[in-house]
Amino acid sequence: MSHYPIALNLDNKSILVVGGGTVAERKVGALLETGADITVVSPELTPKLEEQKDQDLISCERKNYQTADIEDEFLVIGATNSPDVNKQIAEDAFARNLLVNIVDQPEISNFNVPAVVREGALCLSISTGGKSPALSGRIRRELEEGFGVEYDHFLELMGDLRGKIIAKVNKERVRKQIFKDLAYSKAIKYMQEGSYQQAIEIINNILPSEIKVALLDDQDDQDDQDDDKFKIIEVKEANNEE
Ligand SMILES: C[C@@]1(CC(=O)O)C2=NC(=C\c3[nH]c(c(CCC(=O)O)c3CC(=O)O)Cc3[nH]c(c(CC(=O)O)c3CCC(=O)O)/C=C3\N/C(=C\2)[C@@H](CCC(=O)O)[C@]3(C)CC(=O)O)/[C@H]1CCC(=O)O
Ligand SMILES: NC(=O)c1ccc[n+]([C@@H]2O[C@H](COP(=O)([O-])OP(=O)(O)OC[C@H]3O[C@@H](n4cnc5c(N)ncnc54)[C@H](O)[C@@H]3O)[C@@H](O)[C@H]2O)c1
Incomplete structure (x- = not known):
């Protein structure tokens, strides 16, 4: 079985990111380019997420995740440092047929996030099927050199x-x-x-x-x-x- 790569149009779509650490920050950074309506639920935020909240680029709720947070979302990212909370997010998302990426458990996600090279309308995405994100990052850097x-x-x-x-x-x-x-x-x-x-x-x-x-x-x-x-x-x- 292999994953089916797609390029999503997230303009004005409601996206929930659970967790406010370094991984959540990276996912939010990429999502901000899509025009999505992003909410972060987390008791703590990195300084960058804090700044994005102050600039009204994202909405934030400073609290622990609850199942009710997921209602009406289009796509959810579980990026807490608690495997149990992340698992709960996956279960809640699956019960509602949502798109869900769990950052520490690819096997319970229905999509993974690839590394991306962007140059205007050109978009190259790199996935290793979760086997080596570091290699995805390396290939991205190598490809970036050739696509100016x-x-x-x-x-x-x-x-x-x-x-x-x-x-x-x-x-x-x-x-x-x-x-x-x-x-x-x-x-x-x-x-x-x-x-x-x-x-x-x-x-x-x-x-x-x-x-x-x-x-x-x-x-x-x-x-x-x-x-x-x-x-x-x-x-x-x-x-x-x-
Ligand atoms: C591509 C990229 C996109 C992004 O996140 O934006 C991305 N991870 C990136 C970086 C990165 N992530 C990690 C390292 C440390 C080195 C290493 O572990 O290799 C580095 C390197 C770094 O930090 O430079 C650690 C890590 N990653 C995952 C786990 C959990 C696990 O494996 O179970 C752990 C903890 C493992 C542990 O416990 O030690 C899981 C996933 N990471 C994915 C994507 C998905 C699979 C993508 C694929 O198929 O390749 C998947 C499955 C889920 C998802 O997040 O969608 C982005 C590159 C950005 C760029 O440079 O362009
Ligand atoms: N997919 C990837 O690319 C990748 C890369 C590195 C690490 N990881 C894994 O991702 C996880 C998160 O990594 P990190 O570096 O961002 O961790 P981190 O410790 O920096 O951040 C965790 C965040 O989760 C929040 N949180 C904890 N419990 C919560 C709850 N119940 N509800 C809402 N938010 C809650 C914390 O407040 C914090 O903001 C780790 O398990 C790590 O192994 C994934």
Whole structure:
């Protein structure tokens, strides 16, 4: 039996983290990026969790866990240092069909948390099926070296191009080839070397003639909060110009 990896959308979902120690702090840190509504139940909190509570980033209840705390949650993390309390949390969660991660007993959890490499929209997750979290961490660090900001830039462009290519290129077989050619091209390699202009040439050679990409210059970008590197130019075909 192996686990089924998924990427959850937790925006506005109610999440309960039981325990306020170093492991709870790490889980909360990752959850804060998801837009989840996080409540921590614990008699004690680390200084960081305390600070996040003061900034209203999380809600906290300073008390020992009780079964009633779990009602109406979408996902629960049992991160106390008491195996018995953690086991009770798992039982309560299973009785309510909730997603539950117990940090000291993977065998009674219905999901584990992987190590994650994130670069913009790119998300790589690493799991060892609970056999060696330290190895997951090591592999994360190794992968991080190879996936820099150019992946973010490339993916932002691909996301912007995708709908335009689907709209312009009717034949599915041709579209599929364009998407593959872009993904397998040397564009990212040139971007890694800082040669964005060369990357553009490669991309433009693959794109249909009506769609072209150019580098965004400072004037284009003045109010732009995100760091898009490219702009897309839709070229009218010669016979449509008049
Ligand atoms: C990936 C990561 C994500 C995260 O938590 O954010 C994560 N643990 C991380 C770090 C880490 N955890 C531990 C060490 C000390 C070295 C070591 O033990 O290896 C280190 C290393 C460090 O601290 O650097 C101790 C530990 N971990 C677990 C137990 C209980 C047990 O094994 O029974 C014990 C106590 C064992 C004991 O009693 O000694 C259990 C789990 N830890 C998992 C995830 C799940 C399986 C993931 C997988 O399949 O690989 C699973 C099953 C449950 C869960 O938590 O979901 C994060 C890496 C973040 C990063 O670097 O990117
Ligand atoms: N999964 C992982 O990645 C991982 C990593 C390291 C350790 N662990 C295991 O996770 C557990 C927690 O580790 P830690 O370093 O965060 O421990 P910790 O001692 O720093 O924190 C434990 C927290 O649980 C709270 N707590 C205790 N009883 C409680 C109760 N009845 N209700 C609510 N909160 C309660 C405490 O107040 C404290 O805030 C340990 O058992 C450890 O073996 C897991």
